[in-house]
Amino acid sequence: MRNITEEYKDNKTKDQCLQLQCIECQRETRHKVVQSYDYSGSEVFNGDLHSLDWESHYQIIQCQGCMTISFRQVDWCSEWEEDPVEILFPKRTKHTIRSKDFWHVPSNLRRIYHETIECFNNNAYTLCAAGLRALVEGLCAELNVNDGPKEIIKSDGNIEIKRLTNLEGKIAGLHERGFLTKAHSDVLHEHRYLGNEAVHQLAKPSSDELTLAIEIIEHIFNSVYEIPRKALDLKSKRTKRRKET
Ligand SMILES: [Zn+2]
Incomplete structure (x- = not known):
């Protein structure tokens, strides 16, 4: 019984x-x-x-x-x-990334950013890399960056500057237009391959590489969309205060 x-x-x-x-x-x-x-x-x-x-x-x-x-x-x-x-x-480990609120970033980019971090937090690293690639492409489209310079060393040793319209060119274009520091564009160039390899050759990117690329995207979101807006708000508050006194 x-x-x-x-x-x-x-x-x-x-x-x-x-x-x-x-x-x-x-x-x-x-x-x-x-x-x-x-x-x-x-x-x-x-x-x-x-x-x-x-x-x-x-x-x-x-x-x-x-x-x-x-x-x-x-x-x-x-x-x-x-x-x-x-x-x-909510699910978390010590590697979990908390997605940040970017109120002034265009909604399509914000959505891809949140989805990319979801992928990272669920160990879907290949999809996370593809998401990061989509974010860089989306940023370039929003900022009208369609191409950028690429140094090509010719057979006689001279350097020729060509303008490329692929993702490599666009990342160079982001740096050229001042949206990206040289150091960050170098990392994203790395990530561009990482994205390509991850998607086309099914290579698994490392969590450190992805974390760094996510931080760079967040940095661009801040410097392009959030900080200028905060500066504008501060300026209008100051003007208002001046009018009141
Ligand atoms: Zn706490």
Whole structure:
């Protein structure tokens, strides 16, 4: 005969303190369980000395540094050899990138940016590289950068400047028009190959390469769209103040 007992309890794990990754602080911080709903069960077979036990905890947790609230679920079973399974919502690890709010970036670019970071955070690195490539292409289209210079060393050793209309040319064009520093354009040139290779040869780009390329895109978003807008807002506030005095 089997005998199963189950129990649902409020706040059985409340006030528990845990060291967990914080999505806001982007590192491990002390979290406190502020509310929980806890389920446990046990099954005993007739004549058996041992029971089969299981537990699930559903916890609202709060970072004790930045006070951000999130959710943690932990499942455990006495039959498992491994540790309890922990799931955090929103999903995060120490490599998770939090996508930033760019209010003044055109919506199509913003959408591709968020999708690209989703791919990164879900380890879809090939698609993330393709997304970064689409972002560079989209930026060039928005900024009317259609080509750029490329130095070609001829057989006699002389250097000829050709204008290219492919992605390589466009990245050079972004630098030429002052949207991109030389150092950043060099990295994106690397990334251009990375994007090509990733998509056409199914090579897996590394997370470090992708993180760097994402940071450069964020830098361009800031310098092209966000900072000029903030400067404009500041100027209009100053003019308004001057009129009032
Ligand atoms: Zn935090």
